[in-house]
Amino acid sequence: MALPRFAVDGRLAAEPELRFGQTGTAVCRLRVVAADRRKNDHTGEWEDGDVLWLDVTAFGKLAENVCESVVKGDLVLVSGKLRTEEWQDKDSGQKRSKVSMIADSVAASLQFRQIPHGTAQRSGSRQEGLRPGAAPVQQAYGADPGAEEPPF
Numbered sequence: 001m002a003l004p005r006f007a008v009d010g011r012l013a014a015e016p017e018l019r020f021g022q023t024g025t026a027v028c029r030l031r032v033v034a035a036d037r038r039k040n041d042h043t044g045e046w047e048d049g050d051v052l053w054l055d056v057t058a059f060g061k062l063a064e065n066v067c068e069s070v071v072k073g074d075l076v077l078v079s080g081k082l083r084t085e086e087w088q089d090k091d092s093g094q095k096r097s098k099v100s101m102i103a104d105s106v107a108a109s110l111q112f113r114q115i116p117h118g119t120a121q122r123s124g125s126r127q128e129g130l131r132p133g134a135a136p137v138q139q140a141y142g143a144d145p146g147a148e149e150p151p152f
């Protein structure tokens with residue numbers, strides 16, 4: 001039986017963590033918090049509703065791209081398959097469980113921020129933060145920031 005896909009939008013509660021498995025596969029772990037926040041029609045004040053904390057894991061090229069593209073506090077949309085992780089607590093011996101997600105897709109939301117043309121960061125450029133050997137966006141795609149037509 002295939003697991004259904006779900007999507008959640010929320011903020012990154014911590015910096016993405018990138019590691020590499022024994023086979024060299026990139027693994028990125030994200031901690032996403034999604035809160036139901038709405039304005040009270042009677043008081044005009046914002047109120048917090050239910051909160052969901054979700055551990056998300058991405059693999060391969062997606063993992064690398066996520067870690068290079070988003071930072072703590074960013075609003076993201078994550079879709080993937082939910083799974084239940086179970087373990088036994090070392091101290092109490094009780095059975096524990098949590099729901100986590102294996103990501104199929106991670107996207108930075110542009111709802112509250114605009115990414116300046118030719119960069120991937122709010123201020124300055126992330127070009128200096130590229131992993132070793134990675135080419136800047138303009139160089140990698142042959143883009144001319146002043147060109148009217150995209151390079152693809």
